[in-house]
Structure formats: structure tokens, C-alpha cells
Amino acid sequence: MPFLLCNMSGGRAQLCLELHRNSYHFLRRPPSQAAQKTFRALLTLPRQSTEPQEGPGEIAEQLPPSPVRGGIFWSRALEAQVPPGFSAKEAASWLRAAREARVVSLERGGCGRSSNRLARLSDGSRACVRYGINPEQIQGEALSYHLAGLLGMQERLPPLALSRVDARGGQWAQVRDEVRGSHWAEGAVVSLAQWVDNLTDVVAPAPWRAEAGAAAGGRRLQPLAAGELQGLGPAQLVELVQWSDLILFDYLTANFDRLVSNLFSLQWDPRVMHRATSNLHRAPNGGLVFLDNEAGLVHGYRLLAMWDKYNEPLLRSVCVFREATAQRVRDLHHLRNAASELLRLYRTQEPLAELLGFLSDQQAQLLQERIDFVHKHILHCKAKASAL
Structure with a gap:
């Protein structure tokens, strides 16, 4: 598929976007019924049905009054409430098994576009096999996975390995x-x-x-800052912790096939x-x-x-961060080694x-420049918080 299609606008750009979109089968939740329009009004609303809810075995612990410390960092107590993702030990175990296992069946559906397959492996596990329209998509997905590791957020991505197709053996x-x-x-x-x-979606x-309305109308997005979190429940705050990492990650990789695609639409x-x-799923x-980070980087x-x-x-639009993420960005900025460390x-x-x-x-230079831009943005948020 030629890439010049992606330089078009309107329907052609939408077609290009759909060619890169992979989705998993999941249980759908009903659409939001929220009717409020302003940023601050929404931040102070009680939890709605579309927001993550507390329940048995879920986030229910009372958090300290302030979910933010130092003006721009999520509190440690709040971060401790974030549900665990794919641990390094579990990921290493799955990757080792997936590389050694034989593929025993390939099924259509469940893994996005028609060229992809759902594989059943000889160890009983399953994997989504993605075949790129262009090899750079698979390269981008693999590099995005390892960049997430460099940033300390790899647990949010399913373990991913490469395999060379050989029908002869x-x-x-x-x-x-x-x-x-x-x-x-x-x-x-x-x-x-x-x-x-x-x-689930x-x-x-x-x-x-x-802010979608503001973006559509050309008005400037307002940062999600510490002073605008009052009224949000623990589950909503825990989700925002993860979203702050996601938006930073998608900026660094220039991934256009997640929230950006919604804004485009x-x-x-x-x-x-x-x-x-x-x-993005829960x-x-x-x-x-x-999921599906093949639009990233390359x-x-x-x-x-x-x-x-x-x-x-x-x-x-984000001015509150995980401190560990900000530290990784700061180190990569000062050492000027984002690409070499990723390699x-x-x-x-x-x-x-x-x-x-x-x-x-x-x-590689673009990656370093985007690291530098994120670091500069974090410093800007810190300066604004200090001035309050």
C-alpha cells in the first residue's frame, strides 16, 4: 500500500488510518451519557457509568487528600493503586515459550486486519500474528515495545516477539x-x-x-494540572495516571492510531x-x-x-506525570542517548x-528531539506549578 495515500486528507486519510488500525475482540461498554461540555465542570462531576468503577476486589482504598506531590507528580500512594500489567518475569517467560513453541493453527479474526491471524501455539497459549502491509510497520511495533521498556512502562504492552515465516519447517x-x-x-x-x-473498550x-470540542473549534487545550483534580474518585485518578503515560508515549512514538485518530475523526x-x-483496552x-503500536516511530x-x-x-494537555517516567525522560535528555539505548x-x-x-x-535524531521536547514540557509544567 503506497504511503502517499497517508498524505491525503478527508476520506483518503481516513482510509489510510483504517488500514493501520488493528482491534481485538472485546466486550463493549455502553457509550458515555455525559452531557457537560466544559473542562472544569467535567473534572468536578461525580463518577459516571463510563468511568472505571470501584467494586469488590477493585480500587476502593481511600487516598490522601492530594493525589499530586511536588506540583506535577502523581503521589506514590496513588501510583500504588495502579493495577499491575505484564510483569517483567511473566513477559520473559511468555516470550521464551512463544519463541520455542510451534504454531499449531492460524485463525482469521480477532487480531485486526484481514492479513493478521490468531495463532494457537503448541504450549496452549495464543498470540496475535501481525503481518505488516509494509515491513516498517512490524519494525515500528517492535521498536515501540522496547522504547516502552526504556521508559519504564512496558508492563502496559502485551509481550511481543518477532518470528520469521518459514512454511518449509x-x-x-x-x-x-x-x-x-x-x-x-x-x-x-x-x-x-x-x-x-x-x-473491554x-x-x-x-x-x-x-477538550474534544475545544480542539475541534480551534481553541487551545488546557493542561490537566494538579489544581483541577478535585472531585475525582480513586478509580478515575488511577486511570489518569495511566493515561498520562500513554499520551507521553504516543507523542514520543508519533503514534497516530490511538487517541489521535479519534481527534482526527x-x-x-x-x-x-x-x-x-x-x-486501547482495559x-x-x-x-x-x-495494543497495536505499529504506527509508532518508523x-x-x-x-x-x-x-x-x-x-x-x-x-x-498533560501537566501531571509519573515521577519515574519524568526521570527516564530527563536522563535520556541529559545523556543524549535515546536512540543508542533503544538499539x-x-x-x-x-x-x-x-x-x-x-x-x-x-x-534517531527525531526520537531525541521528541525526548527533548517532552523534557522541556515537563519543566514548563513544573515552573507553572511553582508559580501558583
């Missing part, structure tokens, strides 16, 4: 007919991402739903911000899962001119890294 021998029927190129590199059961929290659908967010324990950097007008305002991590943890290659020099 090895891992793919038992499904050679299915592989041939899929029209995958022999020797193509695909990604295997751990399948996650019982995911996620609607953007109130602040971004409210406002020109056709004024209610889109009250609908499910693309490639696990049964309430934790967010950042492909996203190619299309910065089209999508940064959405990604940059989204980043500016080191990628080669260390992915045996097939050399088959897809790495970022070009220009892309």
Missing part, C-alpha cells in the same frame, strides 16, 4: 497450508503478541472528552470522543493495555507533518532484531 511447519493461503511472503518477519482475554476520560463524528479509543483487573515519523498537529496539543535494548532482547534493522539517522 521450524515453528511454522504444522501450518504450512494456512501460511500459503494467507499470501504472506516467504521469509517475512511477523510479530507475535500475547493474546489477552476479556478485554476504553472511552477517553472526562478531561479529553471535554471529529471532522466527521462529533461524538467520537465519547466512543472507544482505538487500540484488562479485567482495571489496568490499561496499549511509520509515525514518516507522517509527522500530518499528525503532529494532534499529537503535540495532546502532550500539552542496545532491542538487540539484547530481540534475537531477530537484525532482520528488520533499526531507525535511520534522521529517525
Whole structure:
């Protein structure tokens, strides 16, 4: 599929966006019924049915009066309430098993576009197999996964490994007919991402739903800051902790196929911000899962001119951060080594890294520039908080 399609606007741009969108089967929640429009009014509303709810076994602990410390960092007590994601130990175990297992069946459906498959592995587990329209999509997904590790937020992404398709033997021998029927190129590199059961969709929290109207009308987005969190319950605050990481991550990778795609669709659908967010789901324990990151880095950097007008305002809409995330960004800014550290991590943890290659020099420079921009934004938020 030629990339110039993505440089178009209107219907063609929407078509391009859909070609890159993968979605999982999940239970759908009813759309939001919120009718308030202003940012501050929404922040002080009691919890609505579309927001995460407390219940048996879920977030119910009373948090300290202030969810923010130091003006811009989520409190440690609040961060402790964030549901765990994929632990490093669990991820390493799954990746080791997935690389050693044989693929015993390939099924259509459940993993996005028609070229993808749901694989059943010989150890009994399942994985989404993604075959990119272009190899840079698989490269972007793999690099995004390891960048999340560099930033300390990899637990929010399903474990992901690369595999080389070989219908003649090895891992793919038992499904050679299915592989041939899929029209995958022999020797193509695909990604295997751990399948996650019982995911539900996620609607953007109130602040971004409210700001959708402002974005559509051309008014400047207002930052989610410490002074505007009163009235929110523990579950809402815990979700915002995860969203602050997500928006920062999507800015760094220039991922246009998540919340940005919803903002883009406002020109056709004024209610889109009250609908499910693309490639973002909630696990049964309430934790967010950042799925399908193939639009990030390589492909996203190619299309910065089209999508940064959405990604940059989204980043500016966040002025509260996980301190650990801010520290990672600060270190990468001061050491000027974002690309080299990503390359080191990628080669260390992915045996097939050399088959897809790495970022070009220009892309590596873009990554460092975006790290620097995020660091500058965090300092700006800190200065504003100190002036209050």
C-alpha cells in the first residue's frame, strides 16, 4: 500500500488510518451519557457509568487528600493503586515459550486486519500474528515495545516477539497450508503478541472528552494540572495516571492510531470522543493495555507533518506525570542517548532484531528531539506549578 495515500486528507486519510488500525475482540461498554461540555465542570462531576468503577476486589482504598506531590507528580500512594500489567518475569517467560513453541493453527479474526491471524501455539497459549502491509510497520511495533521498556512502562504492552515465516519447517511447519493461503511472503518477519482475554473498550476520560470540542473549534487545550483534580474518585485518578503515560508515549512514538485518530475523526463524528479509543483496552483487573503500536516511530515519523498537529496539543494537555517516567525522560535528555539505548535494548532482547534493522539517522535524531521536547514540557509544567 503506497504511503502517499497517508498524505491525503478527508476520506483518503481516513482510509489510510483504517488500514493501520488493528482491534481485538472485546466486550463493549455502553457509550458515555455525559452531557457537560466544559473542562472544569467535567473534572468536578461525580463518577459516571463510563468511568472505571470501584467494586469488590477493585480500587476502593481511600487516598490522601492530594493525589499530586511536588506540583506535577502523581503521589506514590496513588501510583500504588495502579493495577499491575505484564510483569517483567511473566513477559520473559511468555516470550521464551512463544519463541520455542510451534504454531499449531492460524485463525482469521480477532487480531485486526484481514492479513493478521490468531495463532494457537503448541504450549496452549495464543498470540496475535501481525503481518505488516509494509515491513516498517512490524519494525515500528517492535521498536515501540522496547522504547516502552526504556521508559519504564512496558508492563502496559502485551509481550511481543518477532518470528520469521518459514512454511518449509521450524515453528511454522504444522501450518504450512494456512501460511500459503494467507499470501504472506516467504521469509517475512511477523510479530507475535500475547493474546489477552476479556478485554473491554476504553472511552477517553472526562478531561479529553471535554477538550474534544475545544480542539475541534480551534481553541487551545488546557493542561490537566494538579489544581483541577478535585472531585475525582480513586478509580478515575488511577486511570489518569495511566493515561498520562500513554499520551507521553504516543507523542514520543508519533503514534497516530490511538487517541489521535479519534481527534482526527471529529471532522466527521462529533461524538467520537465519547466512543472507544482505538487500540486501547482495559484488562479485567482495571489496568490499561496499549495494543497495536505499529504506527509508532518508523511509520509515525514518516507522517509527522500530518499528525503532529494532534499529537503535540495532546502532550500539552498533560501537566501531571509519573515521577519515574519524568526521570527516564530527563536522563535520556541529559545523556543524549535515546536512540543508542533503544538499539542496545532491542538487540539484547530481540534475537531477530537484525532482520528488520533499526531507525535511520534522521529517525534517531527525531526520537531525541521528541525526548527533548517532552523534557522541556515537563519543566514548563513544573515552573507553572511553582508559580501558583
